[in-house]
Every structure is written in C-alpha cells, then in structure tokens.
Amino acid sequence: MKVEVPYSKTHWNIEIPDKNLVGVLESNASNFVTDLTQEEIVSRALDNPIGSKKLEELVIGKKNMVIITSDHTRPVPSHVTLPIMLERIRKVNPEIDIKILIATGYHRPTTKEELIFKCGKKVAENEQFVMHFSKQTDTLTKVGILPSGGELWLNKLxxxxxxxIAEGFIEPHFFAGFSGGRKSVLPGVAGAKTVLANHCSKFIASDNARTGILQNNPIHEDMLYAADKANLAFILNVVIDSEKKVINAFAGDRVLAHEEGCKFVTSLAKVDKVEADIAISTNGGYPLDQNIYQAVKGMTAAEATCKEGGVIIMIAACNDGHGGQSFYDNMAQASGPLEVLKKVLKIPADETIPDQWEFQILARILSKYTVIMVTDLCDPNMIKAMHMEHAHTFEEALNRAFDLKGKDAKIAVVPDGVSVIVK
Structure with a gap:
C-alpha cells in the first residue's frame, strides 16, 4: 500500500507491505466537505460569535487594541484570517491603533520572511507587529499566582x-489537550518563569495531561486562569485540514468558542488505536516539522498505538536542528532516557528548566520504544546523540525496523501525527 505523508513543504509516498499493515490512522479533516471558501468560513464565524458580542461591537469606542497571533511554529493561516478581522475592525473604528503581538511563548523570534509567509506580504509590511520575548522582564508584568502556585507574568502590551483579542487554530495537543483559545496567552505571551512553572514535571507526568483531554488537565487549568487574568475578550480559532486550509472556524468567548471548536476537532480527529509493532508518524510537514523539539508531538501519536518495546518511525525534516539547546543538552548529556526521567521527576515546579517538558516526554517515549528519525535535512549525529536512530530514507528506516521486530511485524501508519487523537 502507498501512503502519502507530509515532509517539510512537500510530500513523500511511502510503501507498506500489505501483509504487515494493520491500520492507517487519519483524521477525517481531509474528508470534511464544505461549499464555502476559507474567507466565507471565517466570516460566518465572525458573524455568529459564541457567547460573545460581535468583534465590531467590541471595538467601538476603543482607542487601541492588541491582536495576539501565533508565531512561525504554528500553521495558523493568518493570510486568510487577519485581513478579514482588520477590515471589520477598521470599518467601525478607522482610527483605532492596532498592534499585532506575536505569541512566541518560549520560542525564538519570528523572522520577517516567516512573517510574510504566515500573514501575507501586505499585512506583514503594513501593520504594527510586536514580538513577545518571554525573558525580557522589562516587557512583562506580574498579574497573579497560577492555580499551580507559579507566578503569572504576562506581556505588558x-x-x-x-x-x-486572539487568533489561532485548534488541533490536538500532546499535553494541553488541544491548542488554541487560552494558549494564546499562556504560553503565548507569558513570561519564561510562568511557562516553566506551567510545564513542570508533575503536570507533564499527569495522565490527564494528554492529547484530547481538557477535564482535570492541570496544564489547561493554569492556561484558563491566565486568559482570564489577561481579560482575553474575543478569539477567532480555525480548524485546518492536511493542506492547511480552513475547514471550520469558531469565534467569540475565549472558553465557550474554544470548547465548541474542540468538540468539532474531536469529531474528526478521534481514531481507534490498533496493536502495532511498528508505528509510523509525521509532524504534519512545514511548519511543524522544522525541528526535533516539535517532532516529539507526532511521536506521541505513534506512542499511543505502538506496543511497548516496539519501533516508532518518525518522518520529520528537522531542518532547523534540535529546536532548543536545553532540550538537546539534557538528552545528549545523559547516558540514556531512564537517567533523564529519573532526573526530571525530582525537579520542583518552581525550578523547572527550559525545554524540560519536551525532553521529559521524549525520554518517556524512548524508555519504551526504539525511535528511528527519518530526515535528509538534519545532522544524523545530532539525532544519535539524543538516543534515537537515524535514517536518510523511509525505506532504510523500515528495513531497520524489520530487523528489530521481524518481517511479520504489524505496522500502523499515522500520516499526520499532530492531527489525531488516538484512543
């Protein structure tokens, strides 16, 4: 069987022997049919806000406003959404001062080239953009204490x-349950100290801090508190398919609109696990598969369907390298994943270190599975130093997996690991 999988800005066609294949776990987002254009879908959501006044009503009489938007690591189609929102805002309030705040969270700043790719040339070159820097304390203000006990520091602007207000997109998230909504604030525009407290080892280890779970998820509860303290007045969150096209949109109250969006995503993304010896996954292609750090997300989908002791084949370009120095160092400097887990579980919440959550989850996976990273755009030595195997091609990885698990091994394919909720 041939399966098309995303890789960077292109696709690969991989072949799986029919006798081995036990399942292709895909979101139904690619099969979701609508007669509306992307612009019409977004406009419909803005015309029918959930639990909120319309955006146009909210901006009347205001002298200034801030729109939080995602950074380069998120495939939010801002070239579709932002022009529509900006036009609606200025139609009722032409003089309002609008600043667009890039929610970098704990990531590096977005480049001008990435901004143009994400927002479109017209918006990128004509609007006021402000980059959030989580470590620049003079740009932050303390606004409270999180339910977890951590200090809540948010961007002053x-x-x-x-x-x-904020725009974003909703997809399954490997420890926050879902992306979107409140995540624009925490971690989006939160201080480094706050992000670290929210991503502590105790929370990451919680069985409720998993893909598709919001109820009793301690990470989600912190995020809700932060959005409330920031007085996030309105959200526009879209749902996209594998081609990064908008298939639905939800606007309005930061909690109610987000919850409706999560229900819709669940209806498309929930797939039944199969028992597999080898699980193949991706990180959905560009921009999510630019580094090893982000690729951990796609691995968790494979983890959910692979038998313990099995092999995970992760197809991700990782052309931007490891994605976080602390992430790399803590994996590479350890003798193995068990040492990493032993160390991280002893770290108190208020002493969480950068990228801890990511290497904790990677170590969890590596303690139970062999991971083969497939890429021809990343240094193999970097991958090997982080206790994974490397393959330049999928065929090479599959042959290695067969060597480990036998020629009769059962194989599951997750063409887009960040788009599914495997249960």
Missing amino acids: AMETELL
Missing part, C-alpha cells in the same frame, strides 16, 4: 491595551 497585552495587559495595558483597551481590548485584547
């Missing part, structure tokens, strides 16, 4: 504006 977001806190001081008359109206704060």
Whole structure:
C-alpha cells in the first residue's frame, strides 16, 4: 500500500507491505466537505460569535487594541484570517491603533520572511507587529499566582491595551489537550518563569495531561486562569485540514468558542488505536516539522498505538536542528532516557528548566520504544546523540525496523501525527 505523508513543504509516498499493515490512522479533516471558501468560513464565524458580542461591537469606542497571533511554529493561516478581522475592525473604528503581538511563548523570534509567509506580504509590511520575548522582564508584568502556585507574568502590551483579542487554530495537543483559545496567552505571551512553572514535571507526568483531554488537565487549568487574568475578550480559532486550509472556524468567548471548536476537532480527529509493532508518524510537514523539539508531538501519536518495546518511525525534516539547546543538552548529556526521567521527576515546579517538558516526554517515549528519525535535512549525529536512530530514507528506516521486530511485524501508519487523537 502507498501512503502519502507530509515532509517539510512537500510530500513523500511511502510503501507498506500489505501483509504487515494493520491500520492507517487519519483524521477525517481531509474528508470534511464544505461549499464555502476559507474567507466565507471565517466570516460566518465572525458573524455568529459564541457567547460573545460581535468583534465590531467590541471595538467601538476603543482607542487601541492588541491582536495576539501565533508565531512561525504554528500553521495558523493568518493570510486568510487577519485581513478579514482588520477590515471589520477598521470599518467601525478607522482610527483605532492596532498592534499585532506575536505569541512566541518560549520560542525564538519570528523572522520577517516567516512573517510574510504566515500573514501575507501586505499585512506583514503594513501593520504594527510586536514580538513577545518571554525573558525580557522589562516587557512583562506580574498579574497573579497560577492555580499551580507559579507566578503569572504576562506581556505588558497585552495587559495595558483597551481590548485584547486572539487568533489561532485548534488541533490536538500532546499535553494541553488541544491548542488554541487560552494558549494564546499562556504560553503565548507569558513570561519564561510562568511557562516553566506551567510545564513542570508533575503536570507533564499527569495522565490527564494528554492529547484530547481538557477535564482535570492541570496544564489547561493554569492556561484558563491566565486568559482570564489577561481579560482575553474575543478569539477567532480555525480548524485546518492536511493542506492547511480552513475547514471550520469558531469565534467569540475565549472558553465557550474554544470548547465548541474542540468538540468539532474531536469529531474528526478521534481514531481507534490498533496493536502495532511498528508505528509510523509525521509532524504534519512545514511548519511543524522544522525541528526535533516539535517532532516529539507526532511521536506521541505513534506512542499511543505502538506496543511497548516496539519501533516508532518518525518522518520529520528537522531542518532547523534540535529546536532548543536545553532540550538537546539534557538528552545528549545523559547516558540514556531512564537517567533523564529519573532526573526530571525530582525537579520542583518552581525550578523547572527550559525545554524540560519536551525532553521529559521524549525520554518517556524512548524508555519504551526504539525511535528511528527519518530526515535528509538534519545532522544524523545530532539525532544519535539524543538516543534515537537515524535514517536518510523511509525505506532504510523500515528495513531497520524489520530487523528489530521481524518481517511479520504489524505496522500502523499515522500520516499526520499532530492531527489525531488516538484512543
């Protein structure tokens, strides 16, 4: 069987022997049919906000506002959404001062080239963009204490504006349950200290901090608190398919609109696990598969369907390298994943170190599975140093997996690991 999988900005066709294949676990998002254009879908959501006044009503009488938008690591189609929102805002309030705050969270700043790719040339070159820097304390203000006990530090611009809104997209998230909604604030525009406290080892280890789970998820509860303290007044969250096209949108109240969006995503993304000896996954292609750090997300989908002791084949370009120095160092400097887990579980919440959550989850996976990273755009030595195997091609990886698990091994394919909820 041939299966098309995303890789960077292109696709690969991989072949799986029919006798070995036990399942292709795919979101139904690619099969979701609508007669509406992307622009019409977004406009419909803005015309029918959930639990909120319309955006146009909220901006009347305001002198300034901030729109939080995602950074380069998220495939939010801002070239579709932002022009529509900006036009609606200025139609009722032409003089309002609008600043667009890039929610970098704990990531590096977004480049101008990435901004143009994400937002479109017109918006990127004509609007006021402000980059969030989580470690620049003079740009942050303390606004409270999280339910977890950590200090809540948020971007001053977001806190001081008359109206704060956010755009984003909703997909399954490997420890926050779902992306979107409240995540624009925490970790999006939160201080480094706050992000670290929210991503502590105790929370990451919680059985409720998993893909598709919001109820009793301690990470989600912190995020809700942060969005409330920031007075996030309105959200526009889209749902996209494998081609990064908008197939649905939800606007309105930061909690209610997000919850409706999560229900819709669940209806498309939930797939039944199969018992596999070898699980193949991707990180959905560009921009999510640019580094090893992000690729851990796609691995968790394979983890959910692979038998313990099995092999995970992870197809991700990782052209941007490891994605976090602390992430790399803590994996590479350890003798193995068990040493990493032993160390991380002893770290108190208020002493969480950068990228801890990511190497904790990677170590969890590596303690139970052999991971073969497939890429021809990343240094193999970097991958090997992080206790994974490397293959330049899928065929090479599959042959290695057969060597480990036998020629009769059962294989499951997750063409887009970040788009599914495997149960």
